[in-house]
Amino acid sequence: MDAPSKIGDRSTSDVVVRLRTQEGRDEWIYCHSDVLVEKSKYFADRLSDNWPTCQILDSRNCVEVYCQEFDFDHHVNFLRLLYVVIDGSVDDLWNGVKNALGILQVGIQLGCPYIVTACVNYLEAVPWEESEEEEILRIVPGMGSEVEPILARLQPVNLSAIRGIFISTLRFAMSSPPSLMNDLKSSAQEQLEYMVTEDDDSPLLIADDDIKSEVKDCVGRLFSRFNNLLEEFLCEPTESIGEAGIMTLFKSYFTDFSWVCQLLSKLEIMRVFLNSWVDASDKIVTVIQSSPMVEMIEIKLKVVEVVAKVLESIGYGTVILPTSKRLHMLKVWLPFVQIAKPLIDSVMTNDEDSLAFKVDGELWQSLESTFVSIILALPSANQAEILTEWLENEHIRYPDLTEAFEVWCYRSKVANRRLALLGGGHCTL
Numbered sequence: 545m546d547a548p549s550k551i552g553d554r555s556t557s558d559v560v561v562r563l564r565t566q567e568g569r570d571e572w573i574y575c576h577s578d579v580l581v582e583k584s585k586y587f588a589d590r591l592s593d594n595w596p597t598c599q600i601l602d603s604r605n606c607v608e609v610y611c612q613e614f615d616f617d618h619h620v621n622f623l624r625l626l627y628v629v630i631d632g633s634v635d636d637l638w639n640g641v642k643n644a645l646g647i648l649q650v651g652i653q654l655g656c657p658y659i660v661t662a663c664v665n666y667l668e669a670v671p672w673e674e675s676e677e678e679e680i681l682r683i684v685p686g687m688g689s690e691v692e693p694i695l696a697r698l699q700p701v702n703l704s705a706i707r708g709i710f711i712s713t714l715r716f717a718m719s720s721p722p723s724l725m726n727d728l729k730s731s732a733q734e735q736l737e738y739m740v741t742e743d744d745d746s747p748l749l750i751a752d753d754d755i756k757s758e759v760k761d762c763v764g765r766l767f768s769r770f771n772n773l774l775e776e777f778l779c780e781p782t783e784s785i786g787e788a789g790i791m792t793l794f795k796s797y798f799t800d801f802s803w804v805c806q807l808l809s810k811l812e813i814m815r816v817f818l819n820s821w822v823d824a825s826d827k828i829v830t831v832i833q834s835s836p837m838v839e840m841i842e843i844k845l846k847v848v849e850v851v852a853k854v855l856e857s858i859g860y861g862t863v864i865l866p867t868s869k870r871l872h873m874l875k876v877w878l879p880f881v882q883i884a885k886p887l888i889d890s891v892m893t894n895d896e897d898s899l900a901f902k903v904d905g906e907l908w909q910s911l912e913s914t915f916v917s918i919i920l921a922l923p924s925a926n927q928a929e930i931l932t933e934w935l936e937n938e939h940i941r942y943p944d945l946t947e948a949f950e951v952w953c954y955r956s957k958v959a960n961r962r963l964a965l966l967g968g969g970h971c972t973l
Contacts, residue, residue, distance in 0.1 A: 548627075549576040549578070549579055549627065550627065551573065551574070551575060551623060551624055551626075551627045552573065552574050553574060554574045556576065557574035557575060557576060557604060558576060558577050558604055558605065559574075559575050559576065559577045559580065559591065559604055559605045559606070559607065560572050560573065560574060560575070560601045560602055560604050560605070560606045560607070561573045561575050561580075561587075561606075561607050561609060561623060562601065562606055562607065562608045562609065563609050563611060563616060563619055563620065564608060564609070564610050564611075565610070565611060565612065565613045565616060566610075566612075566613075567613050569613065569616060571616075571620075572601070572602070573620070573623055574604075575623065575626075577591050577605065579626055579627060580607075580626065583626050583656055583658045583659070584626070584654050584655055584656045585654075585655030585656070586653070586654040586655045586656075587607060587654070588655075590607045591605060591607065609654075611650075615646050615649065615650065617646075618643070618646030618647050618649065618650050619650050621639075621643065621646075621647055622647050622650040622651060622654070622656070622659060625637065625647065625659055625662075626656070626658075626659070630658070630659075630662040637662075637666075638663070638666050641667060641670060641672055641673070641676040641680075642676060642679065644663050644666050644667055645663075645667065645676075645679060645680060645683060645684075647659065647663055648660060648663035648664070648667070648687075648691065649683065649687075651663060652687055652688070652690075652691075657690075660690060660691070661690075664690065664691050664693055664694055665693075667680070667694045668693045668694050668696065677698075680694065680695075681698070706739075706748060706749050707749065707755065710736065710739060710749050710755065711755075711758055713732045713735060713736055714736060714758065714759060714762055715762060716728075716729065716732050717729060717732040717733045717736055717803075718762040718763065718765070718766045718800065718804070720766075720769060720796070723792055723796070726796070733800075733803045733807075736807060737803070737806060737807055737810065740807070740810050740811060741810060751811045755811075756811060756813050759807070759808070759811060759813065759816075760813065760816045763804060763808070763816050763817055763820075764816070764820075766797075766800060766804070767817070767820040767824070769797075770797045770801075770824070771820075771824060771827075773793060773794075773797070774824065774827045774828065774831055775827075777790070777831055778827060778830065778831065791840070791843065794831075794832075794843050795842065795843050795846060798843060798846035798847055798849075798850055799846060801817070801821075801850045802846065802849045802850050802853065804817055805817060805850060805853035805854065805857075806853070809853070809857070809862070814857045814862055814863050815863045817854075818854055818857060818858070818863050818865075821850070821854050822865070822869055822872070822873060825872075825873065825876045825877065826876060828847065829876055829877075829880050832844060832847060832880075833880070833883075841884075841887050841888060841891055842891075844884045844887065844888065845884075845888050845903065847880075847884075848881060848884055848885075848888070848907070848911070849907065851877050851880070851881065851911070852907055852910060852911045852914065854873075855873065855877065855911065855914045855915070855918060856910070856914050858870060858873065858914075858918055859913075859914040859915075859917035859918045859921075860914075860917060867922060867923060867926070870918055870921070870922060871922060871926050871930075873918070874915070874918060874919065874922075874930055875930075878915060878930070878933075878934075878943070879937075881911065881915075881942075881943065882937060882939035882942060882943070883939065885908065885939075885942050886939065886942075888903065908942065908943075911943065912942070912943040912944060915943045915945065915948075916943075916945060916947050916948045919931070919945065919948045920948055920951055920952075924952065924955065924956060924959070927948070927952045928952065928956075930945075931945060931948065931949050931952060934949075935949075
């Protein structure tokens with residue numbers, strides 16, 4: 545049996561492949577016509593009797609191949625691979641994704657299904673870096689159906705699959721797994737929010753009634769577990785609230801609630817959470833206010849973050865509540881925030897490097913504006929009641945309700961005249 549041909553073996557070579565670039569690079573590669581003709585349509589055509597002219601170089605047939613400087617090495621590697629048995633037994637022939645992509649382009653250009661198939665199999669199977677993925681997206685889509693398997697991981701997913709993974713992720717994100725799984729849970733929550741967010745691209749999923757129903761059920765189960773925890777500790781000695789495990793539970797729930805508010809706002813179903821929060825507000829304050837521990841102050845910050853989102857949905861009309869419930873929310877959460885802010889500020893001042901107490905600089909300002917908005921939407925007598933309590937409170941500096949006070953004074957002073965102009969006899973203050 546004859547020994548297999550080797551690229552560059554001048555003694556057995558019968559053809560020279562002359563690689564040339566416009567920059568003047570010129571390299572002779574000694575090859576074998578039987579290998580080139582068998583595996584490349586381009587070389588088969590050039591070396592056939594039907595080709596009109598035949599160049600001779602170093603007493604051999606010569607085939608010139610012009611290429612760009614940036615893909616010169618890919619042409620050399622392509623020729624070498626024509627001499628390699630690519631049967632899947634050796635995986636390190638390609639020297640990475642970018643090299644394989646370059647060889648793939650040469651394989652298509654020179655009509656070599658053997659190399660093209662091997663490149664496609666490799667690129668379809670290996671991981672890509674972000675820059676490599678962008679390069680593949682730039683090059684591969686215009687190369688024809690034979691390379692389509694490379695793009696399989698980038699194809700749009702059908703709606704059924706999207707719904708399935710959304711619901712599975714949702715159930716996990718609103719579950720109460722062991723604390724060791726918190727990072728996984730946080731990641732799931734981030735991806736859920738990303739899926740329904742409209743940015744440069746349309747949302748991955750438009751929530752229909754079925755999806756919204758599933759979300760409502762998950763929120764209901766989450767709040768039910770939280771209510772059970774509240775009830776349990778309202779019946780327990782207050783000392784037990786300071787236990788580390790209980791602190792972790794409360795912190796986890798309020799962290800979940802803060803994220804839930806963001807998700808529900810995007811889905812425009814904030815009411816499902818807000819109604820439960822209104823009903824539980826008194827119990828939450830009773831439990832949280834019962835411990836002065838520093839750890840509980842961290843939880844109070846989490847509570848304030850949730851309160852800000854809840855009150856914002858009320859204050860700006862996202863969720864419509866009757867006067868009695870709006871007034872109740874103010875009477876519960878305004879005193880809570882007035883007491884909580886100095887405590888949180890003191891911890892931040894004493895421990896500036898504490899990551900646990902990093903507060904969004906806009907949180908307090910946004911919450912203050914929301915309080916003003918809710919107060920000004922109440923009947924005048926209720927406004928007077930809230931403002932009187934504020935003016936008599938030692939924590940009058942926050943929230944600053946001066947704007948609400950000024951508007952109330954103006955409205956009250958001109959009320960009889962304004963109403964008289966509309967027909968008179970309506971009421972007097």
